[in-house]
Amino acid sequence: MVATLGDYHVHALGHGEGEFTLGRLEEFALQAHKAGLAELGLAEHDELLHRFDGEVWASACRGNRPISLRLGLEVSFRPGRLREIRALATRYPFDYLIGSVHDLDGWPFDHPDYREGYQAWEIDELYREYFRVVAQAAQSGLFDVIGHLDLVKVFGYRSRRPVVELAAAALQAIADAGLAVEINTAGLFKPAAEIYPAEELLRACLARGIPITFGSDAHRAAEVGRELWRAAALARRVGYRSYVRFRRRRAELVPL
Numbered sequence: 503m504v505a506t507l508g509d510y511h512v513h514a515l516g517h518g519e520g521e522f523t524l525g526r527l528e529e530f531a532l533q534a535h536k537a538g539l540a541e542l543g544l545a546e547h548d549e550l551l552h553r554f555d556g557e558v559w560a561s562a563c564r565g566n567r568p569i570s571l572r573l574g575l576e577v578s579f580r581p582g583r584l585r586e587i588r589a590l591a592t593r594y595p596f597d598y599l600i601g602s603v604h605d606l607d608g609w610p611f612d613h614p615d616y617r618e619g620y621q622a623w624e625i626d627e628l629y630r631e632y633f634r635v636v637a638q639a640a641q642s643g644l645f646d647v648i649g650h651l652d653l654v655k656v657f658g659y660r661s662r663r664p665v666v667e668l669a670a671a672a673l674q675a676i677a678d679a680g681l682a683v684e685i686n687t688a689g690l691f692k693p694a695a696e697i698y699p700a701e702e703l704l705r706a707c708l709a710r711g712i713p714i715t716f717g718s719d720a721h722r723a724a725e726v727g728r729e730l731w732r733a734a735a736l737a738r739r740v741g742y743r744s745y746v747r748f749r750r751r752r753a754e755l756v757p758l
């Protein structure tokens with residue numbers, strides 16, 4: 503593991519089951535250190551932001567530890583939420599905002615309980631629609647990073663046409679907006695059994711000059727940094743030689 507890497511996508515609150523306490527943040531930081539990371543970026547789901555405690559966070563940041571903490575936020579992007587998201591972004595001094603598409607028109611396509619919804623779609627049409635919303639997220643100007651770029655593959659339903667073709671306009675929008683994409687290892691533990699994004703998509707990102715971050719999408723301390731070494735190896739294999747860190751929404755390129 504490269505000693506400067508950061509895990510920029512962790513949820514101390516999980517899906518709401520975790521408590522936002524100093525002890526829990528310390529567990530996450532300790533695990534990040536054990537995983538050989540230099541930075542840990544908290545990115546709670548925006549719908550749980552009311553449970554984020556700025557004082558607890560400030561004391562976690564004051565702690566003397568080898569891990570440096572960053573404050574992110576993972577926002578569920580929907581085209582109708584622009585104003586709401588703009589307001590959320592000013593609530594705390596965020597280092598970065600991740601824009602993620604978790605539902606299409608109210609259908610939470612990444613949730614196992616709603617999996618039968620896939621039956622209603624021709625698969626390439628679904629991929630097109632998903633990437634159309636991702637492009638809108640990029641064009642919104644609200645985010646620094648696009649989360650789990652090809653989440654639509656979560657249950658292993660693969661497009662017929664090459665995904666790079668279906669995602670082309672979204673990739674261009676991401677590049678034009680100067681956003682990063684994250685290499686998110688959570689997909690390895692889903693039916694898709696593959697890092698987000700797929701290698702061919704990552705190659706297409708590099709070709710367009712899109713920078714990268716790394717994230718485990720940990721919902722428990724034990725998952726922090728999970729398989730990030732594989733994400734870093736993938737990035738290098740594809741040809742990336744740098745990644746980005748964020749501080750107060752400013753990106754800084756770091757050698758990989």
Ligand SMILES: [Zn+2]
Pocket residue numbers: 576602604649650
């Ligand atoms: Zn997500």
Ligand SMILES: [Zn+2]
Pocket residue numbers: 511513576719
């Ligand atoms: Zn997440």
